[in-house]
Amino acid sequence: MPAVRAENLYKVFGKRADKAVELLSDGRHRDEIADLNVTAAVIDVSFEVQPGEIFVVMGLSGSGKSTLIRMLNGLLTPTAGRVEVEGTDITALSKPGLRKLRSEKISMVFQHFALFPHRTVKENAAYGLEVRGVPKEAREAKAVEALEMVGLAGWEDKVPGQLSGGMQQRVGLARALAADTDIILMDEAFSALDPLIRRDMQTQLLELQETLGKTIIFITHDLNEAMRLGDRICVLRDGRTAQIGTAEEILNDPANDYVAQFVEDVDRTRVLTASSVMEAPIPVVAPDNGPRAALRTMRENQTSYAFVQRRDRRLVGGIKESAVGKAVRENAKELTGLIDTEIERVAPDTAVADLFAQAAESAFPLAVVDGDERLVGVIPRGTLLAALATPDENGDGEAETAESAGEQGDGAGKDGEGAAVEEPAAAEEGGSK
Numbered sequence: 001m002p003a004v005r006a007e008n009l010y011k012v013f014g015k016r017a018d019k020a021v022e023l024l025s026d027g028r029h030r031d032e033i034a035d036l037n038v039t040a041a042v043i044d045v046s047f048e049v050q051p052g053e054i055f056v057v058m059g060l061s062g063s064g065k066s067t068l069i070r071m072l073n074g075l076l077t078p079t080a081g082r083v084e085v086e087g088t089d090i091t092a093l094s095k096p097g098l099r100k101l102r103s104e105k106i107s108m109v110f111q112h113f114a115l116f117p118h119r120t121v122k123e124n125a126a127y128g129l130e131v132r133g134v135p136k137e138a139r140e141a142k143a144v145e146a147l148e149m150v151g152l153a154g155w156e157d158k159v160p161g162q163l164s165g166g167m168q169q170r171v172g173l174a175r176a177l178a179a180d181t182d183i184i185l186m187d188e189a190f191s192a193l194d195p196l197i198r199r200d201m202q203t204q205l206l207e208l209q210e211t212l213g214k215t216i217i218f219i220t221h222d223l224n225e226a227m228r229l230g231d232r233i234c235v236l237r238d239g240r241t242a243q244i245g246t247a248e249e250i251l252n253d254p255a256n257d258y259v260a261q262f263v264e265d266v267d268r269t270r271v272l273t274a275s276s277v278m279e280a281p282i283p284v285v286a287p288d289n290g291p292r293a294a295l296r297t298m299r300e301n302q303t304s305y306a307f308v309q310r311r312d313r314r315l316v317g318g319i320k321e322s323a324v325g326k327a328v329r330e331n332a333k334e335l336t337g338l339i340d341t342e343i344e345r346v347a348p349d350t351a352v353a354d355l356f357a358q359a360a361e362s363a364f365p366l367a368v369v370d371g372d373e374r375l376v377g378v379i380p381r382g383t384l385l386a387a388l389a390t391p392d393e394n395g396d397g398e399a400e401t402a403e404s405a406g407e408q409g410d411g412a413g414k415d416g417e418g419a420a421v422e423e424p425a426a427a428e429e430g431g432s433k
């Protein structure tokens with residue numbers, strides 16, 4: 001069951017809202033119904049957020065983000081459509097029912113912290129539980145725990161005015177964590193913070209998410225923040241959904257010109273990860289293969305290297321055609337001793353930006369290994385460079401670069417040494433021919 005489900009959701013402000021919904025559902029743009037004197041804030045938005053997911057809603061000012069998020073916890077009633085929270089249709093709930101929902105299931109963190117200035121940090125953090133009627137001692141214990149999670153241990157008895165902006169926002173986050181709801185809504189929660197502090201907060205949120213596994217719906221107008229935090233991103237434009245997808249899908253396959261323009265300036269190397277640029281691990285040999293068989297495998301695949309992995313797919317290391325060829329000439333029977341076990345390994349979720357240094361040092365393509373040391377993919381240096389190219393209009397620009405880079409690698413492989421992995425210029429040359 002999804003944690004949150006929005007189904008054909010509309011919010012139109014103004015007297016003739018229902019008429020507006022009728023016209024909007026026929027596909028009219030909100031500017032076309034100006035004569036109705038309404039504001040169409042959210043138009044026909046549908047999505048599902050899975051438990052444990054960080055779902056980001058992104059869009060320019062006025063695109064309907066805050067209106068949308070306020071319908072998810074019942075602060076605003078939809079003009080049309082449905083919101084389900086953990087399977088319950090919340091549009092059918094009474095006022096007390098909605099209050100219960102907000103105190104037990106969904107908490108919210110606001111842009112301007114919304115702290116009580118005369119209450120201590122601890123009391124602020126305990127507020128959600130206070131509303132729920134939790135006794136003082138129990139709620140303050142929870143608050144202290146939450147404050148510790150966000151790095152504010154020792155600040156419990158200060159008042160908000162004694163804290164920096166970043167710290168105040170941590171109190172807001174601690175309040176949501178202390179309430180211990182499964183779902184947290186965050187409306188531009190980090191937007192008022194300085195860039196470096198903002199980045200710290202993003203990191204902390206991702207770390208907390210790792211351990212707590214909350215469902216988070218995060219609103220931002222900042223694309224880089226969206227890309228960094230979101231498992232999936234919903235791009236809103238003028239109240240409608242322009243695209244919903246992972247950061248990589250939105251970058252590599254924008255649904256329309258609007259989204260394409262939006263993502264133009266994104267630093268792709270920060271968004272794309274090893275797993276999105278890696279290729280199938282080829283060629284691979286088993287550690288008990290003889291040198292002759294290993295050499296044949298490399299020749300068949302026209303490479304100057306191969307990866308060595310056990311039957312359970314755990315990576316042992318890499319071998320080079322030159323060394324294996326020599327062993328064959330000397331009639332050696334075993335690969336052991338020829339295997340470089342120190343080859344560079346990277347995790348699937350490593351940002352591409354963090355791969356370059358390792359790739360530069362490595363005589364092998366980077367080996368992408370999972371938590372169990374299993375080889376899940378490889379990244380030749382040419383592929384890494386090709387990943388930097390922005391997909392162009394007809395979509396063949398990237399493919400061309402990647403292909404040529406690959407060709408160059410294979411071709412060089414035939415000559416003996418792995419030029420593809422040892423020559424940083426390989427992809428460039430490949431791309432220009």
Ligand SMILES: Nc1ncnc2c1ncn2[C@@H]1O[C@H](COP(=O)(O)OP(=O)(O)OP(=O)(O)O)[C@@H](O)[C@H]1O
Binds near residue numbers: 039040061064067221
């Ligand atoms: N209570 C209201 N009554 C009338 N119009 C409203 C109301 N709340 C929001 N709107 C309008 O709905 C549209 C969407 O507003 P909303 O606040 O959801 O946008 P947003 O994407 O959150 O923008 P921002 O990035 O500036 O916070 C805007 O045109 C806004 O003026």
Ligand SMILES: [Mg+2]
Binds near residue numbers: 066067
């Ligand atoms: Mg807003």
